[in-house]
Amino acid sequence: MAEFWRSRISQEEYRLISSSHSSDDMELTEQLVEAGQDHDDQDNEWGDRRVILVGSGDMTRALAPSLLRAHYRPVVATRKPNRARTWMSQEVEVCTLEEGLAQGDLVVVAIPAIHHHTLPKHLFTNKIIVDISNRYPGETQKVSLAEALQEMLPEAQVVKAFNTLSAYVLEREELYCGREVPVCGGTTFARARVMALVRDMGMVPVDKGGLKNARTLEEIPFQFFPEWKVAFIVTGIIFAFFWTIKFFRSQICYNLQKDGDWDWGVFEKLPLSNTQNALAFTGCLLLLLCYIPGMIAAYLQLWRGTKYSRFPGWLDTWLKSRKQLGLLSLLTGCTHGCLAIFLNINWHQAISWTQSIYITCGVLLAAVMTILGVTSLPSVSVKLTWREFSVVQRYLGWISVILLTSHLTFLSILGLMRPLSCYFLLSGPQIMVPVCFLTLMFKIPLVLPCIDSRLTKIRRGYERHNPTDSDNQMPKLIP
Ligand SMILES: NC(=O)C1=CN([C@@H]2O[C@H](COP(=O)(O)OP(=O)(O)OC[C@H]3O[C@@H](n4cnc5c(N)ncnc54)[C@H](OP(=O)(O)O)[C@@H]3O)[C@@H](O)[C@H]2O)C=CC1
Ligand SMILES: [Fe+3]
Known part of the structure; x- marks a missing residue:
């Protein structure tokens, strides 16, 4: 040669x-x-x-x-x-x-x-x-x-x-x-x-x-955005869901429940107000969808006692779509933020303490999500060490979920307790606040030292049913 x-x-x-x-x-x-x-x-x-x-x-x-x-x-x-x-x-x-x-x-x-x-x-x-x-x-x-x-x-x-x-x-x-x-x-x-x-x-x-x-x-x-297909479909479905809820609550129910003639004026809110509202809750749910599959995977590994068995196909696809879901969450969240500034803020009126917490959490959330989005781009992530990347994605990720929960809770702290105003149709915050708290509740056990150390052991190659077998098909990592 x-x-x-x-x-x-x-x-x-x-x-x-x-x-x-x-x-x-x-x-x-x-x-x-x-x-x-x-x-x-x-x-x-x-x-x-x-x-x-x-x-x-x-x-x-x-x-x-x-x-x-x-x-x-x-x-x-x-x-x-x-x-x-x-x-x-x-x-x-x-x-x-x-x-x-x-x-x-x-x-x-x-x-x-x-x-x-x-x-x-x-x-x-x-x-x-x-x-x-x-x-x-x-x-x-x-x-x-x-x-x-x-x-x-x-x-x-x-x-x-x-x-x-x-x-x-x-x-x-x-x-x-x-x-x-x-x-x-x-x-x-x-x-x-x-x-x-x-x-x-x-x-x-x-x-x-x-x-x-x-x-x-x-x-x-x-090929046309093959890696984004799942994320685009999910985003479309969630957006349609929240937009429909808002439409029924603000336009249909409002007219059905009020006395007098049908008020066509509320339909003028459709393009801006309804879209802003639907974008807000789409962004919230997409952000949670980035972190929920990781939790499911962790519970599955704890239950199976090994990392060497394959995740079900749907979970695998979900895990692989996290980056795209996160970037779409950033996009919808920021668009909601811009539209909300035009719609909601009256600069001459004093704001209550709940509103100021809600606004601060919203702005911090946008900042944290921007860092997460930028560091997930290949051109940036290749320049980070493994530790830098995992700390940013893991800790800032969960900080963003906490900020989101606070943002939503303080937005609707009074509205949450209100009885259902549109038959059985829940409002966006009434759906999203419990989902945020549930996500955080399921996360808490995973950070407890006893469970966290067990999960770390499994992720380093330990197998509960086969702790000493050196002939395992997959190589073990050195702890
Ligand atoms: N442009 C792009 O971004 C990409 C192109 N490709 C592929 O690369 C190949 C070349 O693309 P590209 O450079 O853009 O093409 P161009 O049209 O720019 O150039 C093609 C060259 O082919 C030669 N040629 C043209 N007609 C004839 C002919 N009748 N008989 C023989 N040779 C001929 C000519 O060279 P000369 O007169 O010097 O003999 C001409 O400069 C294509 O197959 C394309 O699919 C793949 C990926 C990306
Ligand atoms: Fe918001």
Whole structure:
């Protein structure tokens, strides 16, 4: 194997290559290695650090500088070298397809997939082809673009990569560094080589197996907030619930219970007052929904006496949606705060002590939630130590629940005791204040030293039913 690539490929990838028993795979790997050595012999200075970029479009213009930064040598192979030279930097070699493809065995095909059939097939023998193509919206193919390219170039190894990044991102080191890049296809060697390239460029390669998975990779750019789906649906349902309650209480019940004609004037409150009210309680419930699943998980672990059994699917999904629920809680809560300032505050009127506590708690809650929201963003959280992150998320999280409970209680301290004014329909505070207190009540046992130490033990790997078994399937953590 060419020395340069041996040093770039991690031990784990090398182990995978060595343990690959497919004879076809090994044969192709040998051919590729030989091809790599040929290029080494041609030019020792660069060896197979050359990466041939076919096409001179947006992706080539974004990839070439990032390859240079990673100490690779991009060679642009284009149909129109004279034109391409005008927009490529001096350090990038620009040549014809024939000249370019003769220089190296790692080739990035950066032309739209509809033009793949125009590629000179004979020049791609024994090459590792990095297919970065994406289909256009609305286009549907039975086979993935990468599989179609592999079928067209049977003597090459097609590896799918980089299609999940945009030219815009690839132009900015600060945006692409640390990003995950799924890679699939080729022999294990070809894939490992592309993964090493991705890693050298400052990104994190994720091995997605064979080329049959290319379709999944080609779907990624078309995904629409997949991690937010659950949180958006939950937020929509909660908002509709509180908006309907407010509508029945303030518009329908009000008119049904009063004497005289139907008052259409109260319907004017629908867009602003009702929406503000519904946003307030949506934000409250979303905040609680961030902390309730963690408590359920803790009780479940205490009951099972182990952390090594899977949570039910619904709890797993709920736990994974906490960040999104928290950010939506911040959004709805802050919108409620802004609207409430316009609606409720009469600056010339003295405020009671309950109102001043309610306002102070509300403003503090907004501040604490902003810190929680900002620290949950990946760009910020990667800069925090594990301790900093867990202290902020855990303690500030529960402080926000206490502030929320105080905010709601002092908002409606008198209203809570009032008899139901709209048949059996509870008001927002009448629903939310008990839920807040219940959440805090269930949290209190978990912070008691005897239970907390038991939970900590379980989370460090202790198992109640199997305390001494060293053959447990999962590794134990050192306390
Ligand atoms: N733009 C982006 O953000 C992303 C693009 N991609 C994928 O990367 C690939 C390239 O995209 P992009 O750089 O934006 O495309 P561009 O349209 O900017 O450039 C494509 C290049 O392909 C070559 N080309 C154009 N027409 C033909 C043809 N008829 N025959 C042969 N070659 C042709 C040209 O190069 P020349 O004239 O030098 O030969 C042209 O510069 C596409 O498959 C796209 O799906 C993937 C992720 C993101
Ligand atoms: Fe409020």
